[in-house]
Amino acid sequence: MPDKEYYQKHKEQSMKYNKKYRQEHKEEKKKYNRDYKEERKDETKKYFEEYCKKYPERILKTRKKFYQLHPEKCGEYRNAHKKERMMWNKRRKYSFRNAGELTIKTIQLVYEDNIKKYGTLTCVYCHNPIQLGKDSLDHKMPLSRGGTNNYENLCIACRSCNSRKNVKTPEEFREFIRITNS
Numbered sequence: 242m243p244d245k246e247y248y249q250k251h252k253e254q255s256m257k258y259n260k261k262y263r264q265e266h267k268e269e270k271k272k273y274n275r276d277y278k279e280e281r282k283d284e285t286k287k288y289f290e291e292y293c294k295k296y297p298e299r300i301l302k303t304r305k306k307f308y309q310l311h312p313e314k315c316g317e318y319r320n321a322h323k324k325e326r327m328m329w330n331k332r333r334k335y336s337f338r339n340a341g342e343l344t345i346k347t348i349q350l351v352y353e354d355n356i357k358k359y360g361t362l363t364c365v366y367c368h369n370p371i372q373l374g375k376d377s378l379d380h381k382m383p384l385s386r387g388g389t390n391n392y393e394n395l396c397i398a399c400r401s402c403n404s405r406k407n408v409k410t411p412e413e414f415r416e417f418i419r420i421t422n423s
């Protein structure tokens with residue numbers, strides 16, 4: 242028998258066997274998974290919470306992907322939280338009204354000056370050079386906490402630092418880095 246044929250036949254056989262095995266042990270496996278999950282519930286929850294804190298950007302990405310795959314769930318969620326969202330937006334608008342307009346000219350200047358200062362686009366927080374597309378414009382004092390869109394309040398951060406900083410003030414972020422690095 243030529244190799245290819247043998248391989249094909251063998252493959253079919255083993256697939257059939259695996260399928261049969263899976264079907265026969267389905268309930269067992271389900272139960273095992275359930276017990277395992279139940280046993281580790283607290284541990285998993287804690288791990289997940291830690292993970293969310295550490296990598297908020299990954300969670301966001303996963304969530305976005307999920308909603309792209311299940312748009313119907315997205316609608317459900319949006320409807321259920323409509324009121325909260327409206328209030329949140331209102332509050333945001335209110336607290337941002339003194340921030341001034343963010344202009345392209347200012348953004349350009351922030352990027353140019355960063356490159357002039359460091360030689361290449363560099364994160365002001367971790368001082369690592371930033372790959373194109375991984376950069377973000379950061380508000381030193383977050384808009385939600387009274388920061389403005391003025392040149393002085395803007396800097397370039399890598400995505401990782403930006404999401405770690407989130408809505409912390411510069412002082413809070415420095416403290417955060419000190420604690421997480423010690």
Ligand SMILES: [Zn+2]
Nearest residue numbers: 364367399402
């Ligand atoms: Zn950084």
